[in-house]
Amino acid sequence: MSSLIADRRHSQRWGLTQASSKIHIDIILLLGLISLLGVGLMVLYSAGGQDSSLLIRQLIRIATAFIALLVLSNIHPDRMRDAAYWIYGAGLMLLVAVLVFGHEGKGAQRWLDLGFFRFQPSELMKLAVPLLVATYLAERPLPPSFGRLLVGLVMIVVPSLLIAKQPDLGTSILIASSGLIVVFLSGISWRLIIGFITLCASALPVLWYVMHDYQRQRVLTLLNPESDPLGAGYHIIQSKIAIGSGGIFGRGWLEGTQSQLAFLPERSTDFIFAVIAEEFGLIGVGVLLVMYLLVAGRGLYIASQAQSSFARLLAGSISITFLVYVFVNVGMVTGLLPVVGVPLPLVSYGGTSMVTLLAGFGILMSIHTHRRMMSP
Amino acid sequence: MATRFELKDHFRESRLTNDRLIFAAIIAGLLFVVVMVRLAVLQVFEYEHFDSLSNRNRVDIGPLPPQRGLIYDRNGVILAENIPTFSLELIPEKVLDLDSTLNDLAVILAMNADEVLDIKQRINQQRSFNQIIVKQRLTEQEVAKFSVNRHHFTGVDVVGRLIRHYPQGALFAHTVGYVGRINKRDQQRIDERNYKGTLHIGKTGVEKFYEDLLHGQVGYQEVETNVQGRIIRELHSVPPVSGNDLYLHLDINLQRIAAEALGTYNGAIVALDPKSGGVLAMVSKPDFDPNDFVSGISIKKYAVLRDSIDRPLFDRALRGHYPPGSTLKPFVALAGLESGVVNEYSKTFCPGWYSLPGKDHRYRCWKKHGHGKVDLLKAVSQSCDVYFYDLAHTLGIDRIHSFLDLFGFGHRTGIDIPSESRGLSPSAQWKHDTRNQAWYPGETLISGIGQGFNQMTPIQLAHATATLAMRGVSISPQVARASRKTGQSELQLIATETIEALPMQKSQNWEKVINSMVEVIHGKRGTARHVGKDMPFEIAGKTGTAQVFGIKQDEEYDADSIAKKLRDHALFVAFAPADDPEFVVAIVVENGGGGSKTAAPIARKMIKQFFGITPDE
Numbered sequence: 001m002s003s004l005i006a007d008r009r010h011s012q013r014w015g016l017t018q019a020s021s022k023i024h025i026d027i028i029l030l031l032g033l034i035s036l037l038g039v040g041l042m043v044l045y046s047a048g049g050q051d052s053s054l055l056i057r058q059l060i061r062i063a064t065a066f067i068a069l070l071v072l073s074n075i076h077p078d079r080m081r082d083a084a085y086w087i088y089g090a091g092l093m094l095l096v097a098v099l100v101f102g103h104e105g106k107g108a109q110r111w112l113d114l115g116f117f118r119f120q121p122s123e124l125m126k127l128a129v130p131l132l133v134a135t136y137l138a139e140r141p142l143p144p145s146f147g148r149l150l151v152g153l154v155m156i157v158v159p160s161l162l163i164a165k166q167p168d169l170g171t172s173i174l175i176a177s178s179g180l181i182v183v184f185l186s187g188i189s190w191r192l193i194i195g196f197i198t199l200c201a202s203a204l205p206v207l208w209y210v211m212h213d214y215q216r217q218r219v220l221t222l223l224n225p226e227s228d229p230l231g232a233g234y235h236i237i238q239s240k241i242a243i244g245s246g247g248i249f250g251r252g253w254l255e256g257t258q259s260q261l262a263f264l265p266e267r268s269t270d271f272i273f274a275v276i277a278e279e280f281g282l283i284g285v286g287v288l289l290v291m292y293l294l295v296a297g298r299g300l301y302i303a304s305q306a307q308s309s310f311a312r313l314l315a316g317s318i319s320i321t322f323l324v325y326v327f328v329n330v331g332m333v334t335g336l337l338p339v340v341g342v343p344l345p346l347v348s349y350g351g352t353s354m355v356t357l358l359a360g361f362g363i364l365m366s367i368h369t370h371r372r373m374m375s376p
Numbered sequence: 377m378a379t380r381f382e383l384k385d386h387f388r389e390s391r392l393t394n395d396r397l398i399f400a401a402i403i404a405g406l407l408f409v410v411v412m413v414r415l416a417v418l419q420v421f422e423y424e425h426f427d428s429l430s431n432r433n434r435v436d437i438g439p440l441p442p443q444r445g446l447i448y449d450r451n452g453v454i455l456a457e458n459i460p461t462f463s464l465e466l467i468p469e470k471v472l473d474l475d476s477t478l479n480d481l482a483v484i485l486a487m488n489a490d491e492v493l494d495i496k497q498r499i500n501q502q503r504s505f506n507q508i509i510v511k512q513r514l515t516e517q518e519v520a521k522f523s524v525n526r527h528h529f530t531g532v533d534v535v536g537r538l539i540r541h542y543p544q545g546a547l548f549a550h551t552v553g554y555v556g557r558i559n560k561r562d563q564q565r566i567d568e569r570n571y572k573g574t575l576h577i578g579k580t581g582v583e584k585f586y587e588d589l590l591h592g593q594v595g596y597q598e599v600e601t602n603v604q605g606r607i608i609r610e611l612h613s614v615p616p617v618s619g620n621d622l623y624l625h626l627d628i629n630l631q632r633i634a635a636e637a638l639g640t641y642n643g644a645i646v647a648l649d650p651k652s653g654g655v656l657a658m659v660s661k662p663d664f665d666p667n668d669f670v671s672g673i674s675i676k677k678y679a680v681l682r683d684s685i686d687r688p689l690f691d692r693a694l695r696g697h698y699p700p701g702s703t704l705k706p707f708v709a710l711a712g713l714e715s716g717v718v719n720e721y722s723k724t725f726c727p728g729w730y731s732l733p734g735k736d737h738r739y740r741c742w743k744k745h746g747h748g749k750v751d752l753l754k755a756v757s758q759s760c761d762v763y764f765y766d767l768a769h770t771l772g773i774d775r776i777h778s779f780l781d782l783f784g785f786g787h788r789t790g791i792d793i794p795s796e797s798r799g800l801s802p803s804a805q806w807k808h809d810t811r812n813q814a815w816y817p818g819e820t821l822i823s824g825i826g827q828g829f830n831q832m833t834p835i836q837l838a839h840a841t842a843t844l845a846m847r848g849v850s851i852s853p854q855v856a857r858a859s860r861k862t863g864q865s866e867l868q869l870i871a872t873e874t875i876e877a878l879p880m881q882k883s884q885n886w887e888k889v890i891n892s893m894v895e896v897i898h899g900k901r902g903t904a905r906h907v908g909k910d911m912p913f914e915i916a917g918k919t920g921t922a923q924v925f926g927i928k929q930d931e932e933y934d935a936d937s938i939a940k941k942l943r944d945h946a947l948f949v950a951f952a953p954a955d956d957p958e959f960v961v962a963i964v965v966e967n968g969g970g971g972s973k974t975a976a977p978i979a980r981k982m983i984k985q986f987f988g989i990t991p992d993e
Contacts, residue, residue, distance in 0.1 A: 187395075257430055320400050
């Protein structure tokens with residue numbers, strides 16, 4: 001407790017002298033994000049059948065998301081830590097509300113209709129879960145005791161299950177992993193980690209049992225896509241054709257036949273990676289993946305330079321989760337993972353996920369720019 | 377101890393987390409390699425394969441919808457078939473600008489704003505890669521008009537399709553039912569993959585009940601397409617499996633006779649084969665043309681059907697609630713015999729009215745001056761109300777209720793058509809539960825003659841009569857007799873559901889009641905003597921007249937002076953031959969007046985038709 005108070009006194013003293021007139025932005029991260037978003041818009045123009053109204057809608061979304069980024073990057077990380085329990089609690093209540101009053105779209109209840117706009121509480125939880133787990137674990141010395149570890153796991157599991165019930169398996173997995181990454185970064189012993197993984201592996205049959213039919217179907221189709229060419233397998237078959245036919249150099253921008261002739265379903269949203277692969281080839285997707293790695297790498301660097309355990313855990317989780325996003329989507333589109341419905345971050349059209357993603361980077365910038373000017 | 381743990385070692389914590397961060401970075405690097413290898417496999421090593429799939433052959437996979445099974449009557453006459461038509465269909469995902477495309481199509485096909493709005497609504501309900509019907513049953517001119525302008529419309533095409541057709545028109549509208557476009561609610565109860573490419577689904581009647589049998593199994597084809605997405609050649613296909621054909625018990629000739637005999641009256645007729653439970657004819661009038669629903673009925677036309685005071689869409693045979701009137705009397709009589717309250721010699725004096733002990737209220741017999749001394753035979757054959765007031769009073773409502781229960785009154789018969797109604801067989805318990813009111817003895821009396829709270833459907837009445845005719849063997853009515861898989865010659869019989877013998881104490885009691893019903897037809901003073909004239913066998917029957925509105929204590933019922941809508945319903949049940957029944961019929965003629973006058977002659981015509989006897993002049 002005493003150390004917490006000391007922390008706060010420090011930050012107040014240093015904060016006054018340092019941050020009065022400055023806008024808190026990390027230029028390197030910003031440049032990385034802007035170039036990814038730029039690539040995204042270019043591909044979207046092609047994938048969406050050269051529809052400029054689609055681009056405008058996406059641009060509006062990006063602008064909104066940048067406002068969120070700027071707001072969060074100018075809030076001191078300590079304030080976020082103070083609000084962690086409240087944000088999490090509110091998010092949890094909203095999730096329950098969604099299950100009770102939610103608005104159904106495409107067979108899943110994810111939306112809460114607030115009259116003036118529709119809102120997906122699961123998006124809020126993408127940030128609230130790592131924020132709370134980082135706050136909670138960093139209250140005491142790391143690595144956490146076994147009891148605190150269990151409490152932390154409960155904080156992760158409850159919202160994940162609520163979201164899986166909507167049903168939105170993709171988001172549920174992402175939220176669970178964002179929390180688990182915090183736990184991992186908190187330095188729990190490797191023995192516990194391996195034990196946990198074994199436990200999860202043995203729980204797979206149980207998971208199979210509680211899954212929805214369409215989710216099981218997707219797993220089965222992944223193992224043998226040709227078995228269901230009219231249903232779930234259609235996505236994977238067409239996606240593989242698109243990727244494979246791109247070759248090393250690609251067919252060129254706006255030249256991909258799979259995407260332009262609309263063989264590829266969901267080509268501007270979840271399967272946009274296949275469009276990139278078709279039109280820009282192996283080189284194009286290689287460059288894109290490197291860009292993702294660079295952005296995430298900057299995030300990891302920010303995490304390593306953070307001055308409190310809380311900030312380190314949160315920044316680390318946000319950066320790694322971003323990578324998880326990328327790899328789950330790419331794995332799904334290339335047929336390595338089941339089709340769980342995760343968009344390609346910063347590139348896929350639509351989704352409230354754009355706001356959440358950039359808000360997360362806002363937190364990273366806040367953590368980096370609010371450092372006290374003293375060497376550790 | 378607490379203070380020792382509170383101390384945070386910042387250096388150690390930061391090193392701990394940083395180690396993990398480095399570990400995560402290494403994993404990310406490894407995943408990057410895995411993904412790049414996967415991409416290299418697809419894009420470099422399998423490039424030739426995918427390139428040929430994508431570039432030279434633009435492969436599209438399309439569903440091949442199965443052909444819906446046909447429906448035949450018992451003579452092999454087709455009741456539901458598939459006829460080829462052209463329809464204009466679009467795939468929203470492949471259309472560049474939906475609004476302008478629809479507007480242009482509206483001009484070519486002369487569609488009004490409502491129709492366009494309807495199409496837009498359906499587009500919003502479906503996934504964007506499913507086809508949507510713009511217009512069905514195109515005329516040749518329309519096909520030609522579109523074909524000329526076809527290059528303006530990517531994603532829109534004329535498709536040859538088999539469409540459901542009911543050659544008998546309105547005759548089987550309620551029984552066979554109809555198919556209609558698959559809507560959102562249907563989507564939830566079907567396997568969506570098996571309905572890829574199928575646009576219609578059974579909505580009512582046999583078409584709905586046997587949807588799974590009739591639909592078949594979807595196939596698919598991989599086709600090579602050109603740049604506009606039009607098919608050039610087929611690469612590979614798995615053919616669909618057609619749905620099973622259905623063979624019904626229904627007899628089109630009998631159905632036609634029944635519908636004609638009912639004429640312009642509203643009402644329902646159900647004819648059963650008592651030995652198999654097979655439904656030989658089932659008419660509900662007024663009716664409608666089911667073909668209107670197949671291609672999507674216009675809002676205006678639908679409104680006329682829906683808002684008509686005669687409710688043509690309502691299946692009276694299965695869902696119409698009618699008081700059974702005197703047709704219930706044989707069952708009440710059987711209850712009296714079985715419980716030992718009366719025997720065939722017991723007599724009641726009928727002065728034309730009945731009063732409960734100690735009360736003045738007079739419950740009237742239909743015969744104003746009374747039947748005099750009445751035994752069971754006379755009570756049924758002349759339909760004496762006083763006899764049954766007295767019997768019902770002695771039995772009590774609960775004994776009547778539990779006896780009628782055995783014959784299925786107040787229960788669904790289990791016929792193979794959806795949304796059958798349950799009817800109502802009242803009891804003291806029922807009145808307490810639903811209305812929180814006590815049961816009055818007077819209500820027992822009017823229940824005993826089939827009035828009051830009693831509500832039953834024509835199918836229930838027919839089923840109960842069949843059970844009586846079969847001396848207690850109860851078989852659920854069934855419309856479908858057998859199905860046949862495509863390409864096979866033998867029929868697979870569809871199992872009937874329940875066959876059970878009712879627990880009767882004395883089997884002679886059946887004969888006593890049936891004798892009294894034979895007396896109705898063949899007795900000198902039977903209420904339906906004209907039905908049995910010149911018949912080669914004995915027929916058992918019972919007339920019934922159900923009051924639509926109550927008459928005051930001392931008023932006369934005068935059919936001519938009251939409005940048609942308030943006239944009594946005419947009922948008639950019969951089976952033939954009485955000793956070994958092959959044919960059972962239940963008839964309800966709404967506002968038909970007396971049962972013997974309007975309902976019984978219909979039965980005579982149907983019996984003659986069924987047994988192949990020369991019809992009356």
